[in-house]
Amino acid sequence: SSELTQDPAVSVALGQTVRITCQGDSLRYYYASWYQQKPRQAPVLVIYDKNNRPSGIPDRFSGSSSGNTASLTIAGAQAEDEADYYCNSRDSSGNHPHVIFGGGTKVTVL
Amino acid sequence: QVQLQQWGAGLLKPSETLSLTCAVYGGSFSGYYWSWIRQPPGKGLEWIGEINHSGSTNYNPSLKSRVNVSVDTSKNQFSLKLSAVTAADTAAYYCARGENQRVLKNYYYYIMDVWGQGTTVTVSS
Numbered sequence: 388s389s390e391l392t393q394d395p396a397v398s399v400a401l402g403q404t405v406r407i408t409c410q411g412d413s414l415r416y417y418y419a420s421w422y423q424q425k426p427r428q429a430p431v432l433v434i435y436d437k438n439n440r441p442s443g444i445p446d447r448f449s450g451s452s453s454g455n456t457a458s459l460t461i462a463g464a465q466a467e468d469e470a471d472y473y474c475n476s477r478d479s480s481g482n483h484p485h486v487i488f489g490g491g492t493k494v495t496v497l
Numbered sequence: 498q499v500q501l502q503q504w505g506a507g508l509l510k511p512s513e514t515l516s517l518t519c520a521v522y523g524g525s526f527s528g529y530y531w532s533w534i535r536q537p538p539g540k541g542l543e544w545i546g547e548i549n550h551s552g553s554t555n556y557n558p559s560l561k562s563r564v565n566v567s568v569d570t571s572k573n574q575f576s577l578k579l580s581a582v583t584a585a586d587t588a589a590y591y592c593a594r595g596e597n598q599r600v601l602k603n604y605y606y607y608i609m610d611v612w613g614q615g616t617t618v619t620v621s622s
Contacts, residue, residue, distance in 0.1 A: 418606040429591055429612040436606045473542055477597060477607035484555050486532060486544040
């Protein structure tokens with residue numbers, strides 16, 4: 388079955404830029420969606436489609452994709468951006484469509 | 498504004514059946530996929546399964562033999578049953594609304610834009 392691969396952890400200095408990547412075969416025909424999850428909270432959608440942000444998500448969050456790799460960039464990271472980030476897509480390549488998540492990337496703001 | 502509210506038993510014994518329900522308030526039930534996702538303590542998100550308004554389901558292959566997702570459109574609710582639970586099923590369980598959109602000839606996006614508050618389920622003897 389299809390998988391999405393993320394680096395487990397990354398750190399960024401306050402105010403600097405960090406990029407998180409997600410790789411997987413499904414990303415050749417699905418734009419990745421990205422979710423932010425803080426401790427003891429439900430995930431929140433932050434980026435979807437080619438590079439769209441839901442209402443209320445700061446414009447320092449952006450997304451991009453190329454081939455089988457999607458990226459989430461936080462430009463000018465803030466303390467409140469410290470969280471786990473998950474990529475997600477759908478795999479409709481076989482007879483049984485299903486949803487897949489990456490393993491998550493823990494972002495630490497120093 | 499669409500909201501999801503979920504409920505169900507939080508403490509189970511091994512071999513029992515987990516049962517959770519999610520109610521959809523403030524929006525249409527049709528045109529979306531309604532999913533269950535779980536997250537074991539300290540681990541990542543795992544998709545369990547989904548259903549649409551007409552009752553068509555898809556399941557995570559690793560859980561398929563134990564999972565049943567059903568829908569009650571008259572109440573705008575959908576439910577999860579997971580049988581024969583073990584300690585490995587201990588997790589926070591979430592319901593979520595999924596939307597699948599075609600944006601280019603051969604390109605799509607899939608989002609889960611509304612989530613329930615989560616239910617902590619513990620399996621212990």
